[in-house]
Amino acid sequence: DGGITQSPKYLFRKEGQNVTLSCEQNLNHDAMYWYRQDPGQGLRLIYYSQIVNDFQKGDIAEGYSVSREKKESFPLTVTSAQKNPTAFYLCASSIKGRIRDIQYFGAGTRLSVL
Amino acid sequence: AQKVTQAQTEISVVEKEDVTLDCVYETRDTTYYLFWYKQPPSGELVFLIRRNSFDEQNEISGRYSWNFQKSTSSFNFTITASQVVDSAVYFCALSEIAGNYGQNFVFGPGTRLSVLP
Numbered sequence: 001d002g003g004i005t006q007s008p009k010y011l012f013r014k015e016g017q018n019v020t021l022s023c024e025q026n027l028n029h030d031a032m033y034w035y036r037q038d039p040g041q042g043l044r045l046i047y048y049s050q051i052v053n054d055f056q057k058g059d060i061a062e063g064y065s066v067s068r069e070k071k072e073s074f075p076l077t078v079t080s081a082q083k084n085p086t087a088f089y090l091c092a093s094s095i096k097g098r099i100r101d102i103q104y105f106g107a108g109t110r111l112s113v114l
Numbered sequence: 115a116q117k118v119t120q121a122q123t124e125i126s127v128v129e130k131e132d133v134t135l136d137c138v139y140e141t142r143d144t145t146y147y148l149f150w151y152k153q154p155p156s157g158e159l160v161f162l163i164r165r166n167s168f169d170e171q172n173e174i175s176g177r178y179s180w181n182f183q184k185s186t187s188s189f190n191f192t193i194t195a196s197q198v199v200d201s202a203v204y205f206c207a208l209s210e211i212a213g214n215y216g217q218n219f220v221f222g223p224g225t226r227l228s229v230l231p
Binding site: 031040041042043045088090092094097098099100101102103104105106107108109110 | 118120123145146147149151156157158159160161164166205209210211217218219221222224
């Protein structure tokens with residue numbers, strides 16, 4: 001089955017710790033995205049990658065970092081610089097990142113601070 | 115200013131009632147796409163429909179229908195004979211051209227629909 005796999009489903013971060021959220025897709029999509037969703041709010045774009053070894057900052061990139069070493073993988077690191085990391089994180093992918101392309105989503109990772 | 119507005123934060127209906135979710139968008143582009151997604155309690159966003167700016171034909175898919183009106187920049191979503199399984203958060207989204215990386219995908223704040231038995 002083709003799709004997007006996010007892990008872990010739940011993650012807890014201690015003060016001053018970096019944590020990494022995994023996102024893997026087997027849809028052969030070029031473009032991948034990370035979004036943050038806060039309770040009762042819409043999705044905000046953190047980072048975007050349209051091709052391997054290239055990525056762009058979204059609206060709220062501060063305190064986050066990403067890498068895109070493989071087409072199928074786009075991990076997100078929440079660094080200690082992100083002072084309010086508690087949120088639901090969604091990874092998505094689309095064929096090429098063109099305006100007509102549908103974005104498909106993973107099941108999300110819920111991050112909480114201990 | 116918000117590019118995508120969903121004025122209804124929460125709606126509650128009784129099963130079998132019809133319900134319309136409003137979406138108003140803002141763009142200067144002539145070419146753009148509009149989407150609706152459903153987010154059930156499990157959290158994953160599920161794609162429902164895509165519409166391009168040149169196609170104002172309304173669409174019906176089973177109990178779902180969409181009304182796109184360019185003149186009012188609206189793309190409303192109606193569920194006919196609602197069911198408990200329709201309970202979810204529904205997002206409207208606008209996809210327009212972004213200078214650096216092709217696609218600027220903007221989500222509205224979402225409307226939480228509760229269908230009561």
